[in-house]
Amino acid sequence: MARTIAPPELWGVGQFRVGAESVGWELSQAEIMRDAQSATAVLADIGLRPGARVLVTSLLSEASHVWPLTLGVLMSGAQLSSADATPFDGYRTAMFLRTLRYDMALGVSDAVIDGLEQLGLDIGAAFADVAVIVARGQAYDRLEDAGLRPSRIILLGPATAIARAPGAPAEVDPELWGLDTVDGEIVVTSLTERRQPFVRQPTGVAGAVDGSRVVLAPPAA
Amino acid sequence: MSDQPSGLDDASANPLDRDRDRFFDPDIETASRDELAALHEEKLLELVPYAYERSAFYRKHWSEAGVHPRDVKSVDDFRERIPFMDKDAIRAFRDGYRDPYGGLLCIPESELTAINSTSGTTGDPTLVPERWAVGGSGPALARDFWELGVRPGDHVAIPMFTFRGPIYNFPHVLGAVPLIFDHSPAELPRICELVRRYRPTSWYTMSGPFLLALAELETATGVDLADVFSSFSSIVFAGEPLGTRAKANAERWGMPLFHHSAAGDVGAAFECREHDGLHVWEDVGYYECIDPDATGPGNATPVADGAVGELVATSLGSDVFPLIRYRSDDLDRFTRQRCACGRTHARLWTLGRKGDEVVVEGRSVLPVDVWAAVEALDETAAGLFQIIRTARHVDVLRLRVGYAGTPGNLGALAELVADSVEAGVGVRPQVELVANAELLKLGPPHKIPRVAKR
Numbered sequence: 001m002a003r004t005i006a007p008p009e010l011w012g013v014g015q016f017r018v019g020a021e022s023v024g025w026e027l028s029q030a031e032i033m034r035d036a037q038s039a040t041a042v043l044a045d046i047g048l049r050p051g052a053r054v055l056v057t058s059l060l061s062e063a064s065h066v067w068p069l070t071l072g073v074l075m076s077g078a079q080l081s082s083a084d085a086t087p088f089d090g091y092r093t094a095m096f097l098r099t100l101r102y103d104m105a106l107g108v109s110d111a112v113i114d115g116l117e118q119l120g121l122d123i124g125a126a127f128a129d130v131a132v133i134v135a136r137g138q139a140y141d142r143l144e145d146a147g148l149r150p151s152r153i154i155l156l157g158p159a160t161a162i163a164r165a166p167g168a169p170a171e172v173d174p175e176l177w178g179l180d181t182v183d184g185e186i187v188v189t190s191l192t193e194r195r196q197p198f199v200r201q202p203t204g205v206a207g208a209v210d211g212s213r214v215v216l217a218p219p220a221a
Numbered sequence: 222m223s224d225q226p227s228g229l230d231d232a233s234a235n236p237l238d239r240d241r242d243r244f245f246d247p248d249i250e251t252a253s254r255d256e257l258a259a260l261h262e263e264k265l266l267e268l269v270p271y272a273y274e275r276s277a278f279y280r281k282h283w284s285e286a287g288v289h290p291r292d293v294k295s296v297d298d299f300r301e302r303i304p305f306m307d308k309d310a311i312r313a314f315r316d317g318y319r320d321p322y323g324g325l326l327c328i329p330e331s332e333l334t335a336i337n338s339t340s341g342t343t344g345d346p347t348l349v350p351e352r353w354a355v356g357g358s359g360p361a362l363a364r365d366f367w368e369l370g371v372r373p374g375d376h377v378a379i380p381m382f383t384f385r386g387p388i389y390n391f392p393h394v395l396g397a398v399p400l401i402f403d404h405s406p407a408e409l410p411r412i413c414e415l416v417r418r419y420r421p422t423s424w425y426t427m428s429g430p431f432l433l434a435l436a437e438l439e440t441a442t443g444v445d446l447a448d449v450f451s452s453f454s455s456i457v458f459a460g461e462p463l464g465t466r467a468k469a470n471a472e473r474w475g476m477p478l479f480h481h482s483a484a485g486d487v488g489a490a491f492e493c494r495e496h497d498g499l500h501v502w503e504d505v506g507y508y509e510c511i512d513p514d515a516t517g518p519g520n521a522t523p524v525a526d527g528a529v530g531e532l533v534a535t536s537l538g539s540d541v542f543p544l545i546r547y548r549s550d551d552l553d554r555f556t557r558q559r560c561a562c563g564r565t566h567a568r569l570w571t572l573g574r575k576g577d578e579v580v581v582e583g584r585s586v587l588p589v590d591v592w593a594a595v596e597a598l599d600e601t602a603a604g605l606f607q608i609i610r611t612a613r614h615v616d617v618l619r620l621r622v623g624y625a626g627t628p629g630n631l632g633a634l635a636e637l638v639a640d641s642v643e644a645g646v647g648v649r650p651q652v653e654l655v656a657n658a659e660l661l662k663l664g665p666p667h668k669i670p671r672v673a674k675r
Contacts, residue, residue, distance in 0.1 A: 002246035
């Protein structure tokens with residue numbers, strides 16, 4: 001008989017970014033499940049339905065943000081594909097988009113678009129059949145420039161902010177995170193019990209807040 | 222975050238003896254060969270009609286070979302009648318019939334939870350459809366990492382990729398906690414910092430480019446890598462062969478390296494603490510090792526135990542997307558002899574891909590043959606090179622070799638590399654030199670393609 005061992009209370013040690021700096025981040029299994037339940041609700045709000053297919057582009061180091069979203073996809077009864085958010089792995093993203101029909105592309109980043117463009121692909125055409133595109137950073141603007149209507153996702157320090165519709169501001173779950181600003185930088189405070197609590201944690205993201213909504217500052221000229 | 226990372230107290234108080242208590246699932250890991258043979262017969266005789274009924278690929282492929290499941294009543298029948306298949310056959314079916322799963326999907330598409338992909342090392346990646354339980358992975362890697370010393374309360378460093386799905390969850394089956402990183406040289410300073418903080422006992426995976434980047438980090442910063450790696454009982458190395466210079470560095474840093482490889486896209490193969498071949502799990506896959514030149518079951522002579530052949534794999538644990546008599550293109554030495562660790566499952570030693578072999582002047586040359594000769598020179602010590610393979614039989618061995626720094630006379634260096642390869646391999650190559658950084662751009666972060674068509 002194989003051994004049966006209880007999983008550890010600590011889910012893992014990931015990281016979040018504050019600008020260019022990386023901060024180690026311990027998460028418990030309970031936090032992951034709470035974040036996943038929140039993600040499930042958000043994904044439903046933006047149109048994820050049972051039987052849908054979702055392509056997630058991320059880095060493994062983003063697992064602390066992405067695993068709750070992934071669980072949200074699975075708990076929604078949707079199907080998941082994964083590719084690295086790197087230029088090199090653009091061939092994998094291209095293969096998925098060429099081979100299967102996706103209802104949602106989640107986490108599209110500059111690196112993903114760079115990879116597709118390096119393969120000579122037209123971004124507008126590559127994502128044309130994807131109903132919901134959730135993009136981050138400058139990828140959001142590049143997709144808009146290509147004639148698409150993405151929604152925005154922001155990895156806001158340890159929090160995740162997602163817009164409920166194209167053009168809408170990204171927002172955090174107000175039961176999980178409080179937002180504020182310090183000298184034009186958004187800071188986050190954890191509102192539920194966390195193994196690693198956050199109080200006005202800098203995020204490296206410039207902007208303003210409106211309740212749980214994030215209003216990004218325009219990029220510096 | 223507290224100063225004392227979680228788990229360290231638990232680990233130090235761990236009552237389990239890592240040396241004496243080596244089996245995660247002793248019944249199956251030490252099953253007798255007779256028990257394994259009975260398991261193979263039971264599972265193969267279930268699999269053949271199951272796949273024939275559900276897979277358009279197998280119905281077509283086997284019908285063209287004149288085979289019907291009713292003809293397969295034993296493992297001998299399976300070996301004598303069921304035709305081989307390979308990745309090209311899957312791609313051809315996929316493209317010819319516009320079926321993204323290559324005709325292999327055996328359950329309704331609506332029952333899938335994940336559709337991931339192969340690495341794509343040998344071309345366009347192919348889809349790997351899966352059905353998961355919500356919450357993550359099962360005990361797939363648990364047996365191997367238990368043997369490698371992971372115990373409840375430990376931490377496991379996982380610098381990896383996303384294309385296999387949420388690989389970071391596997392330590393939970395062992396009661397261990399993952400430290401999650403990208404497999405990117407840019408992550409190494411952070412990895413060193415967190416390794417010193419959490420003192421993990423295992424690392425999955427290390428690669429040649431990572432070892433190269435660690436040497437550069439050591440030179441640039443003076444980081445004490447012997448201290449960084451002092452807590453590890455295992456560091457799993459994968460991707461490609463370990464060069465002699467990289468191996469020397471790993472030994473200098475006290476890395477307890479264990480080799481790991483895929484096993485015919487059906488399972489994984491890991492060294493145990495005996496360092497005497499990589500174990501495959503024969504309840505997960507049915508493995509054969511055949512004459513690499515075999516064209517079909519009729520002339521697919523199994524190689525003698527301990528000899529080199531091509532690995533052929535059949536999935537025993539997948540009702541979603543089973544591969545049946547899948548020719549891996551991998552040349553392995555293969556044995557079913559019981560290992561000194563007590564495990565009874567087969568072991569293999571990886572030599573290279575059949576598709577990477579070139580024959581020059583009647584002599585077979587694989588990347589592994591060239592490695593040491595390239596590494597022998599300081600300027601090319603990183604061991605970054607490609608064989609230019611326009612055909613299996615070529616008149617001249619052509620190599621593209623990476624160099625570090627700014628050597629003054631590239632022509633003279635190319636001659637030195639050619640001398641070294643000629644001395645080591647017995648064939649004088651034509652050598653094209655390029656900067657290491659250019660070669661590293663060609664691959665994923667953990668390896669480069671060792672063979673190029675041009």
